[in-house]
Amino acid sequence: MNALPALPSFPVSRPRRLRSTAALRRLVSDVSLRPSDLVLPMFVREDIAEPVPIASMPGVVQHTQESLRKAAVEAVEAGVGGLMLFGIPASKDARGSGADDPAGVLNTALRRLRDEFGDGTVLMADLCLDEFTDHGHCGVLDESGNVDNDATLERYADMAEAQAEAGAHLLGTSGMMDGQVGAVRAALDDAGRPDVGILAYAVKYASAFYGPFREAVNSSLEGDRKAYQQDYARTAGEALAEVALDVAEGADIVMVKPALPYLDVLRAVADASPVPVAAYQISGEYAMVEAAAERGWLDRERAIAETLTSIRRAGASIILTYWAVEAARAL
Numbered sequence: 001m002n003a004l005p006a007l008p009s010f011p012v013s014r015p016r017r018l019r020s021t022a023a024l025r026r027l028v029s030d031v032s033l034r035p036s037d038l039v040l041p042m043f044v045r046e047d048i049a050e051p052v053p054i055a056s057m058p059g060v061v062q063h064t065q066e067s068l069r070k071a072a073v074e075a076v077e078a079g080v081g082g083l084m085l086f087g088i089p090a091s092k093d094a095r096g097s098g099a100d101d102p103a104g105v106l107n108t109a110l111r112r113l114r115d116e117f118g119d120g121t122v123l124m125a126d127l128c129l130d131e132f133t134d135h136g137h138c139g140v141l142d143e144s145g146n147v148d149n150d151a152t153l154e155r156y157a158d159m160a161e162a163q164a165e166a167g168a169h170l171l172g173t174s175g176m177m178d179g180q181v182g183a184v185r186a187a188l189d190d191a192g193r194p195d196v197g198i199l200a201y202a203v204k205y206a207s208a209f210y211g212p213f214r215e216a217v218n219s220s221l222e223g224d225r226k227a228y229q230q231d232y233a234r235t236a237g238e239a240l241a242e243v244a245l246d247v248a249e250g251a252d253i254v255m256v257k258p259a260l261p262y263l264d265v266l267r268a269v270a271d272a273s274p275v276p277v278a279a280y281q282i283s284g285e286y287a288m289v290e291a292a293a294e295r296g297w298l299d300r301e302r303a304i305a306e307t308l309t310s311i312r313r314a315g316a317s318i319i320l321t322y323w324a325v326e327a328a329r330a331l
């Protein structure tokens, strides 16, 4: 039998020593966040005169163009690193026509904010069709009702051109079509826009935590996105393959999404990626903390700080979060 070696009685390392005062804890802490690491996702809706609250995301609203502008100014003044815009059109159709319409809600918002800020912040746009399609899928459908990968890439190419023209600095390819980064990169280069970058949603799981987002964008989706988003019952190998493809196709930043249930994947991606890594703390991650806090079941501010710090600790250098402004002010 192997007996455990006896612990030395003296001297002995005492980990609690460095936890004993706030000043010591501050001295030894080695994970921190800056306001400029945080990106605020924002929703802008076409057919409304006043901002509309999103019930499942307390504190988050669907903006009018004007309320979006004001909230964006506040966010930039708070020091956030950038803004990620989502558009909700007044009418949706099968091909998501509003997405690449220069006068569409998202492109209008981009144009207005670019006029407002110039290069003073980083403007990003969701490059996906689900906010614009009447069936709610991230792409166009074939005759049998499946998402048609390559026909969707053509739509994404048109969106890319429109969003670049409208003033986006970074395009967030979030539809999980194969080849989407390459298609968008080629479209941008062909349009004479090598300056516009791609924030690739490289690793994106089919997640229950997108629930509140469906309300946020008035989604008409029935069913799920499991035929194109990743299966959470797979380890990080598939995620690394997705990252390798996106980097090869021209991704400037790669993102993992959702964040909190996927910190293991985030760490693997951060260790392997040659480009900066972002993580998206999504609608359901926001909602569960807000809901529990509302019931007095956990301390809201502490939970926010802990989740954001954990995401950073797992390797994200950029974090998309609906708490971006509040967190930036608290830092």
Ligand code: PBG
Pocket: 126, 128, 129, 130, 131, 138, 174, 175, 209, 210, 211, 212, 213, 225, 281, 282, 283, 284
């Ligand atoms: C796709 C997209 C989604 C989110 C961001 N981009 C929805 C989805 O993939 O189902 C979700 C963000 C969130 O839940 O906060 N356009």
